[in-house]
Amino acid sequence: MKMIVVLDQKLDTTLIGILMFETDSSSGVVHWMPSFVLLVWQFPDSHHSGTIPPQLGRLSFLVSLDLTSNIFGGALPPELSFLHRLKFISLRLNNFTGAIPPLFGHFPKLESLNLRNNSFTGSIPKSLSNLTNLRFLDLTSNSLSGEMPKELGKLQNLQRLWIRLNHLSGAIPSRIFNMSKMESMALGDNELSGSLPTDICSTLPPEIGNLHNLVGFGVEINQIGGSFPLHMFVNMPYLEELSLWRNNFTGNLSRNLWNLTKLTYFDLTENMTGLIPTEFGQLYQLKTLGLGLNRFSGPIPRELFNISTLQFIDLVRNVISGVLPTNICHTSPSLKELHLGLNSISGQIPNSISNCSQLTKLSLGDNKFSGYTYGSRKPKSSQKH
Template identity: 40%
Template sequence: MERIGFLLSITFLLVLQYSSVGTVGVAETNITTDQSALLALKSHITSYPHNILFNWSTTTSVCNWVGVTCGARHLRVASLNLSYMGLTGTIPPHLGNLSFLVELLFINNSFHGTLPKELAYLRRLKLISFRYNNFMGSIPLWFGSFPKLQSIDLRGNQFSGSVPREIRNLTMLKEINLSYNKFNEIPNEIGSLDELEKLYVQSNALKGHVPLGVFNMSSLTNLNLHGNNLSGSLPDNICQQLPSLQELDLGLNQFDGPLPSKLWQCTQLLFLTLEENNFSGSIPRKIGNLTQLREIYLGVNNLTGVID
């Protein structure tokens, strides 16, 4: 019996050792995948001033690389923040292998080219910010593949065309910023984003009427469509449809017709900009009921009457 017990103990220890080695091997393979993806990115960066990515090498742990943060649970790359580094280059498809990535930030660099379709594999992403780079092309249809995405910031690039209807699949989105690009259309489907609070599409090439879906987003607090070629009139019940609105900026467009008579019902409104349009008629008398209002711009329109 003692001999059998001894053999069982030896077997148990061997199993434990084997399991431990196997687990470590898997972990090393996974982080090696992340390492390879980031080294591929480095090879696509043609300029990085002051050798800012100096420790991106196999002699240093990936989790200690500049701009890289690993998750405490899985010890995989969870955040890649290369913002304000003066980098020039393109994004390789290998970046789609960072399967545990939650945040991807390339703010204020000189990345260019189009976005590779392999980024659609980053299913854990909650935050994307490519603002102030030189990316071009349209937003790919696969942008609807990020079920956990909460914020997307593409302002200050050369993106063009229409925003894909697939954006309706991003049901967790709270903020969209597409300002300072060349978009010519936003889809009505954007109105199905029940969590969206901030929508910025300033200084683009939008034309025609604003999709009705935009004026039917009860969670919206900030709507900025300043500096486009939008036309048509504003719905009279805009405040009933957008009860949480704090900022409304539709300045420098081609809107016409009267100002909404029930504008005073936007009780949360802090900033109102409707300047440089073709609005006509009188300013609604009850606009004075907007007691939270801090700034209002109505100049360069065809408004008439007196202000009491």
């Protein structure tokens, strides 16, 4: 028999609770003893297996349940719904299966729910909309399917919504974009379709429901189409990461890019046309720019290399023409990767590329470069006699 003494210095009480258990030495399966009054149960990274015992529902004073990174599996016992005081639940990195039970809608004080990296199936239960105090919801890396329930739009205190790497389909409900406290929304690598709502961030007052506090937004690897809605994001003054690649967007990039002054990551691949806006040069905190696999034409704007923080540029497989700007790495010394292959860029490679002292990957293949490379002898035909 063993005893866990759980401590949490963040709470007023140092001794939070005691729980008794026995572990089978051969299988590692946990056998639970009759429970004691417990406020916090932290059991992460212990590599214990077995199922969660229904007796856990007797811990009526429990406010935090952390079973992160174990080998617990099976379905969750319905008795967990008795834990009405819970504010924090983390079951990530386990082997839980079956549908996400409606019991999660029975925790009126819950602020954080993390079910990441399990094997949950079925749809997202509408009962989650009852968690009106929820600030963080992570369902990433499961096997969830069906449409996103529009009822999630009732979670007006939600700040982070992460549901990447599932099999969700259908359009993103417009009510999802009515959560004014939302800071990060990650819906990438699903099977979502439709188009983004036109009122994703309108000029309506924040109390009506905008995403003005959004820091990160990702819907990459889906099937979302329609005209590219960059104008919908320009009223998000805190936006740092915008990941939209591998969708079915069409059209041109808006020149209102300069409004996204805090943007550090921008990735939009496939199907876009038109010119690369010179306004990218005004995004002075940008580190990653991914515009590969599109149909952008015209020259690479010189202004792009005025960004001193820029580390990664991908413009592969477009129809970019003209010559390389001669100011490469003059004011962007941090550049580490430059991918320009499969375009129609011509002329000589400028000598200024030697200023890219941090460069680790350079891709210029399948273009129309001519002349000689920096540091080599000129062809005889061009030398004076």
